[in-house]
Amino acid sequence: MTTAQLTHHEIDVRDVEYIRHGRQPLLARVYQPKGTGPFPLVIDLHGGAWCNKDRTSDEGTDAPLAKSGVVVASLDFRMPPLAGYPASLQDVNYAIRWFKLHADEFKVDPARVAILGVSSGGHQAMLTALRPRDGIYNSIPLAGSRHDATVQCAIMCWPVIDPLGRYEYAKKLLTTKDATLRKQAENWVACHDKYWPGTNEMEQANPARMVARGETVELPPVVYIQGTADVAHPAPLRDKFIKDYRARGGRVELHLFKGVGEAFITTDPNSPQAHAAVAKIIDFVHRELD
16 A cells, blocks of 8 residues: 555544653643554654754654554654653553553554664664563553553664764764864764763663674564764764664665765655655555554
8 A cells, every 4th residue: 555545544533641750741742543443552762962953853754654554653752951761661561551541542463563763763763662571661651451551563763873982973963173063063072971870871871782792682673764964973883783673583675865964854754755754654654464
């Protein structure tokens, strides 16, 4: 079935509170196809170097995906200065369990769930997919739930797949003569320092290095989306992750889009490359979850 044939559902969009920390509610923006369902569910984690953006950031991906017949829940989660690692991972793990528990309300099938992550959200999404039952990440109890945070597949949009490797790369760029790139690197380093307690955590809570170390992890199918002009997410880190993931028996589809940099769907969702990338995501989700 083509993307044009799939993208035919009318959708409703609303915000729901999925958890509250003290007086601080955390919301999910839910893109809900009209119909009886049950539909597959995609949990979306926005980017922003772990410190910026919110649940509205990925509308250019989330809305067309929902129109193809998928419920998409784009999450807010705790970020600095409110909280750093591992708080966001705990919120994400809880959210997956919460939506599975409320499957009837959202007309979703709790056995057909994917996770989508953009940039730093990609790090958090892949880590969640690898370790859905991790004792640190699933530490927030959810009364009445028999579900864990297991997902059936993962969508990576230019993820920070190796946080320590990206940190080391960014620090080297602090002395570059390219003023624009140097300013970007300064922001990346500052956000790493706000979110992460230290480099030990960057090395341990690290999807690429977990896979390379041979740790016990889940290996769901992955689609990996990136622009060829992306300077924020080094290609060697991506390629090593893909090689190691495949060597462990995991399946990764890599789709590269010429001439565009990081966040190309987010910044220009109407570009030809963005349309092509979203079509790849829609195709992947329906192949894996229908």
